[in-house]
Amino acid sequence: MSRPATFVPPPGARAYALRTARGEFAVVDAPAAEGVEPRGVALLLPGFTGSKEDFNPLHVPLAERGYRTVAVDGRGQYESDGPSDDESAYAQEELARDVLAQAEALGTPVQLLGHSLGGQIARAAVLTDHSPFLSLTLMASGPAQIADEQRERVKLLRDALAVLSMAEVWDAMRAMDAQATVEGGALDGGLDDREDLRHRWLSTKPAQLIATGRQLCVEPDRVAELATVPLPFHVVSGALDDTWPVTLLDEMAARLGARRTIIEGAEHSPNTDQPLATARAVADFWDGAGPP
Incomplete structure (x- = not known):
């Protein structure tokens, strides 16, 4: 992101x-x-x-x-x-x-x-x-x-959007990103807790993400x-x-x-x-x- x-x-x-x-x-x-x-x-x-x-x-x-x-x-x-x-x-x-x-x-x-x-x-x-x-x-x-x-990551996102709300998916992405960062030894965290980034995510339509994510995987x-x-x-x-x-x-x-x-x-x-x-x-x- x-x-x-x-x-x-x-x-x-x-x-x-x-x-x-x-x-x-x-x-x-x-x-x-x-x-x-x-x-x-x-x-x-x-x-x-x-x-x-x-x-x-x-x-x-x-x-x-x-x-x-x-x-x-x-x-x-x-x-x-x-x-x-x-x-x-x-x-x-x-x-x-x-x-x-x-x-x-x-x-x-x-x-x-x-x-x-x-x-x-x-x-x-x-x-x-x-x-x-x-x-x-x-x-x-x-x-x-x-x-x-990247296709695997997009597929995971599309699967999550099919069963979770945008807010729940955001929280899950932050948790996964933070865990990957800790395991990789980085110090700057994953998706930070900026409200503007979260607001952009919540404002984007789920159907847009699902459809365009599919496009990226089959283009x-x-x-x-x-x-x-x-x-x-x-x-x-x-x-x-x-x-x-x-x-x-x-x-x-x-x-x-x-x-x-x-x-x-x-x-x-x-x-x-x-x-x-x-x-x-x-x-x-x-x-x-x-x-x-």
Whole structure:
């Protein structure tokens, strides 16, 4: 689970509900910095169990490079509404069409970035219709299903959500994480007792977690299909990643003819592990992928 340092929008950014043809979606919207030449708009999609706040550390450095960044909670994720028990509402094609509607609502072609699960949803959106997008950045997001160990963890979570409340699952995850930390000899604990993290978990719809968790476990390899889309691609990851092996991300980038960036000192969430280096890499790519 991602752990943004704060859920407070950074200076200059505002949180609001973005109105689209497919409903309202909670966003954090940060304009380009004052006095900097505007370079365009970017739409940022968070990962599994995450939220728009996972991108809080990127807004200011990207604003200083001239980019307006709009981070969004997907349907049923944290502050965006959705059904609690209708898994069909969270089918990947539905979430992809939500992204197309979000891009349309922003009123201009956008740079699209997806982290982890968000990358696979972004890929599905581009494969549905690439015309609203200037580029696609896949951040810590692989070509197909997640690694075996992660599939087991997601299956455990889905099984727990079928019989327990969200609050009970949260307590169980904290207990399991704390035990694993003690056995591993770490001193910083597992899931800490931050109320903002707990509130995000309790606000996310169970059906969203069950449906998207299943997607992560069965996602097919669509890289060859994506490679036919006439967009520039960027594959970004930390130097370590336990969700998709870094070597697998290397291979995916080669198959896409994509720019490849490895962020040293980062793991599965370079946006929070090393935000300045990540923002620099992303902006450098966007600078070359802007409107003709």
